[in-house]
Amino acid sequence: MPSRRTILKLGAAPFLFGRAPLVRAAAPQVAVIGAGAFGGWTAWWLARRGARVTVIDAWGPGNMRASSGGETRVIRGSYGDRAIYTKMSARALRLWQDREREWQQPLYVRTGALWMFGVDDSFAGASVPIMAAEGLPSERPTVDAARRRWPQISFSGISSTLFEPEAGYLLARRSCAIVLERARSLGAEYRAGAAAALSPSREVDRVPLEGSGTVAADAFVFACGPWLGRLFPDVIGDRIKPTRQEVFYFGAPAGDSRFDEGELPVWADFRERLIYGIPGNAHRGFKIADDTAGPLFDPTTGDRRNSPAAIEAARAFLRIRFPALGEAPLLGGEVCQYESSPDAHFIIDRHPSAPNVWIAGGGSGHGFKMGPALGEMLADLILTEGQPDPRFRLARFEPR
Ligand SMILES: Cc1cc2nc3c(=O)[nH]c(=O)nc-3n(C[C@H](O)[C@H](O)[C@H](O)COP(=O)(O)OP(=O)(O)OC[C@H]3O[C@@H](n4cnc5c(N)ncnc54)[C@H](O)[C@@H]3O)c2cc1C
Secondary structure (H helix, E strand, C coil): CCCHHHHHHHCCHHHHHCCHHHHHCCCCEEEEECCCHHHHHHHHHHHHCCCEEEEEECCCCCCCCCCCCCCEEEECCCCCCCHHHHHHHHHHHHHHHHHHHHHCCCCEEECCEEEEECCCCHHHHHHHHHHHHCCCCCECCCHHHHHHHCCCCCCCCCCEEEEECCCEEEEHHHHHHHHHHHHHHCCCEEEECCECCCCCCCCCCEEEECCCCEEECCEEEECCHHHHHHHCCCCCHHHCEEEEEEEEEECCCCCCCCCCCCCCCEEEEECCCEEEEECCCCCCCEEEEECCCCCECCCCCCCCCCCHHHHHHHHHHHHHHCHHHCCCCEEEEEEEEEEECCCCCCEEEEECCEEEEEEEECCCCCCHHHHHHHHHHHHHHHHHCCCCCHHHCHHHCCCC
């Protein structure tokens, strides 16, 4: 029997050299726990590269509790001076577009994204050259030009803008289901089940499921979003904090299409707080949310009803920025959670005591768009025994 090391290295071969039938006999078995944006895309890439993949999820891909479970998520390239994410987002955008074409399934809607700033627009100043280096176009319309282009927005208190023509939104929960389906069409197996908490002291060859049963594999990827702290209390614990985030959908007046995609881009008001929104999406209403981290939240049992205070805050904002929607009826809402790391960098690393156990999470309110690029990177790390970027590694944290 070849060692696991040999097997994992062989795993890259089918994709690289197209010798699938011969090598597939020795293809590595990888269990991916969690079918959200991180796990789903990782599973798809692993399956595409010839690994034998089992995906396990407690409640299903893009479920109502998952961080990936919302209707829509923004994809944009601006990241201030955090060039690593602009680069990853540029790669992800290409991959979303490629898969959309290949699968003939709607995943991404190009609306552009308009950023609005007060006096401090250093975020835009830092983003633009980095975006340009990654081939992502950007524009800096003056406030007057922006007012003429989007008369449905009031620019009071805004000093400058940034427009990203390639940005848009992704169909979030639906993409998770599609990606899993595509992974299955490449041979991945899907099982409903919940992995139990783990404190391994060396490599593992199987992990226990809650209730009964185990899943065996050569390597394991835990992509359990806001649940990672609970699954790895000693290694992750409160390094990933789930926080309660509220999203609202308001209704435009009958026959008024000014707040639909096509007429309005994705937008973000980035001043003391970051408040953002997504137009349109299958006529489900005008989406608005505050990016400020909310209170700690239990992703399993937390109450997902919107709070009157947050509804009123959203409406107060609409009165200023989108006056025609100031008295718009609330059509619906979502309560989701961020799963934030202390520095908002992702966590992508081996478990320190079990090198065949990978942990992928810490999306920190910006992870969804990265799914295809992150999955590509993680599949490569697993199959080639690579080393993750130091910014993603657990070693960046103070030892406990
Ligand atoms: C309101 C809101 C707005 C956001 N906006 C954006 C945005 O505009 N752009 C952007 O890029 N990102 C955005 N994000 C962030 C992004 O959605 C997340 O970072 C990303 O979806 C995280 O994906 P994940 O796969 O790590 O986690 P999840 O999507 O939470 O997936 C984890 C999966 O693991 C499963 N699971 C958990 N425990 C177990 C277990 N024990 N066994 C088996 N399965 C288990 C869950 O059922 C779930 O399906 C937003 C997040 C929120 C909440």
